[in-house]
Amino acid sequence: MDAPPKTVDLRGEFESSGVREVLEELDNDMIGLAPVKSRIREAAAQLLVEKARKTLGLTHLTPTLHMSFTGNPGTGKTTVALKMAGLLKRLGYVRKGHLVSVTRDDLVGQYIGHTAPKTKEVLKRAMGGVLFIDEAYYLYRPDNERDYGQEAIEILLQIMENNRDDLVVILAGYADRMDTFFNANPGFRSRIAHHIDFPDYTDAELLAITEHMMAEQNYRATDDARTAFGEYIGLRRAQPHFANARSIRNAFDRARLRQANRLFAAAEGPLDAEALSTLVEADVRASRVFSGGLDSRTAEMEGKK
Secondary structure, eight states: OOOOOSOOOHHHHHHHHTHHHHHHHHHHHSOSOHHHHHHHHHHHHHHHHHHHHHHTTOOOOOOOOOEEEEEOTTSSHHHHHHHHHHHHHHTTSSSSOOEEEEOHHHHOOSSTTTHHHHHHHHHHHHTTSEEEEETGGGGOOTTOTTOOHHHHHHHHHHHHHHSTTTOEEEEEEOHHHHHHHHHHOHHHHHHOOEEEEEOOOOHHHHHHHHHHHHHHTTOEEOHHHHHHHHHHHHHHHTSTTOOHHHHHHHHHHHHHHHHHHHHHHHOOSOOOHHHHHEEOHHHHHTSGGGGTOOOHHHHHHHTOO
């Protein structure tokens, strides 16, 4: 057997592993989230060091990589989980690097004998990657003695402990509800190594996100439309079920719908690319948010996740 090397070039490992690319994608693709990005970099550094220790033949244990992502809807938890899966794959901590995103309904059955096979099937699909459980606290319903969520919890805890070298589980949801969930299920808290809180976006960050979305789809806003988007953000934030970037994406989609109807109604001849790509003030201010209203179904769906 060959003797282990005497030194390891951490910077070289950082460059050759592809971790730099993942962290750059995180910075470039996601606006704001400075504390989240800092925690991900710290985790990456720890994993690089653990990998180096293994290379040198030093005593090491497979690090516990299960995580908790807490924050309000639309703060990027699922997207960061996807980036984390890619990072873990590049460092060799998971085989495939894919993300399986589920909720309670994917894990818990409605009758006796239904939950175990559902949960095990999800775990089978997630092996070698990351299992992201959104609104994880809904697995636990102590007020309903006929609920089968506890069965799913017990299976998850066993797999998280025994298969931690082949599966990373990320639990996500509102911070206060996750605290209650962990207090009621201490087995989860003891298996979670990284607790990362996702802050709400500022108004300026949400406006930057709006412009990023428009640029990705070859749209632009006039100065008046941009001002209207800024006002929309402040008004929408004060209303129920605000969902950060998700609410802004929906506002952008509705502005595009109004633009399409405006162009179709007024079109009397050929339209150029600029006309098809420009959002004007009226496309934004037609929203009922400016008059204090809000489509209740839209608000409800925005606040779901």
